[in-house]
Amino acid sequence: MYKSIFYYGAVKIAPTSNYLSSNLIIKVSSAKKAFKHKFILQKSVVINSLDAKDLKEYRLLAGNNNPFMEDAKTVELVFSEQVQDFELNISYCLRFKINGKWETNRITPNWTELGLYSPWYPYFDKALVTYRLTIDIIDNYELISIGALSKNKKYKLKHDMPTISILLLIAKKFLTIEDEPSYIKVRYPHHIKKDFAKFISIESKNLYQSLKELLGKPTRSDSIDFVVADRDKAGGYVRDGLIVIQNIKDYEAKKERYIYWLAHELAHLWWYKADTNSWEDWLNESYAEYYSFMVLEEVLGEDYLSKKIEEKREISADLPPIRDILRTDDKAYNVLYHKGFLLLYDLANMVGQDKFQAFSKTFSQLTEYDTEIWLNSLRNSFNDCVYNFAMRKLEE
Numbered sequence: 001m002y003k004s005i006f007y008y009g010a011v012k013i014a015p016t017s018n019y020l021s022s023n024l025i026i027k028v029s030s031a032k033k034a035f036k037h038k039f040i041l042q043k044s045v046v047i048n049s050l051d052a053k054d055l056k057e058y059r060l061l062a063g064n065n066n067p068f069m070e071d072a073k074t075v076e077l078v079f080s081e082q083v084q085d086f087e088l089n090i091s092y093c094l095r096f097k098i099n100g101k102w103e104t105n106r107i108t109p110n111w112t113e114l115g116l117y118s119p120w121y122p123y124f125d126k127a128l129v130t131y132r133l134t135i136d137i138i139d140n141y142e143l144i145s146i147g148a149l150s151k152n153k154k155y156k157l158k159h160d161m162p163t164i165s166i167l168l169l170i171a172k173k174f175l176t177i178e179d180e181p182s183y184i185k186v187r188y189p190h191h192i193k194k195d196f197a198k199f200i201s202i203e204s205k206n207l208y209q210s211l212k213e214l215l216g217k218p219t220r221s222d223s224i225d226f227v228v229a230d231r232d233k234a235g236g237y238v239r240d241g242l243i244v245i246q247n248i249k250d251y252e253a254k255k256e257r258y259i260y261w262l263a264h265e266l267a268h269l270w271w272y273k274a275d276t277n278s279w280e281d282w283l284n285e286s287y288a289e290y291y292s293f294m295v296l297e298e299v300l301g302e303d304y305l306s307k308k309i310e311e312k313r314e315i316s317a318d319l320p321p322i323r324d325i326l327r328t329d330d331k332a333y334n335v336l337y338h339k340g341f342l343l344l345y346d347l348a349n350m351v352g353q354d355k356f357q358a359f360s361k362t363f364s365q366l367t368e369y370d371t372e373i374w375l376n377s378l379r380n381s382f383n384d385c386v387y388n389f390a391m392r393k394l395e396e
């Protein structure tokens, strides 16, 4: 629906009072002309002013359609003419502590994490974004983000390459673990314990090397920054070269589980290009699972993995098809992570792991892809039999 969005302006954040205010000029480029356009924003939003050329009125509607953004409401813009590209001037403020369902995003004195789970800036459906922002954080807090960041009283944040979101991670002070020579940095808020960050640093370096041997250099970024978030729920996610992870206090007791999880997140540095809001996300998730299995055999042993595969077969027995599964479906996680993994795993056994990995490596380097492209590449690299097998597995 929306092609690209550019954000320009000033943001002010006060972690101690759970508060954010923003003055933005937003250049919107949409796919087609329309009288109505819409975006979403965190539900506590109070709009002070909103203006655009030919804008007749705007309406606030409860809720939105995005499965990941339950804490947001929709703002509908009604124009007097049909418009395709337009410039929006908006001033608004938000006040919230921790978002409801996922507990990922928050504005709190110890830890502020702002991304797309509770959209803190006007989010236009599926658009890639670029931005130039001034960010003023009250009380001299530190900021981590993706893009070029500089500080001189206020932060200046710039990202000229289209990306999926504007991410802000804020703590009073961050510490860094960086072993030389290294392309992996682990950063963590100074008030939490160091040991989990240290564990991440050691394990991820080995896993990253193994993945690179199989898939080549990641197309995403050369270096990787981990940030340990000060929360013990909601897991992690990857944005450009940055991996955000929850702080796990009892990781010693569940080491295997976290190494497994690390491998999956690292594999997303290669597997991220399919649409994450639809069933196409199976390509990202199933491939991340598949490659984490390929590098974990050495680390966790064959038994651990056979047991995992067994579990995946049990879970997948009565699941709906991968094709067209809604991302909002209760079963979406199992379908995308387990059933999809088994499709790839069985396919690889059919054509030979080496051949399948050579095919997948080339496929991962395409600038964009979806299932249609994947199926056609499969037919070209192998034969109709392999293509039909994959096709059937997507639909059964």
Ligand SMILES: [Zn+2]
Binding pocket: 264, 265, 268, 284, 285, 288
């Ligand atoms: Zn994943």
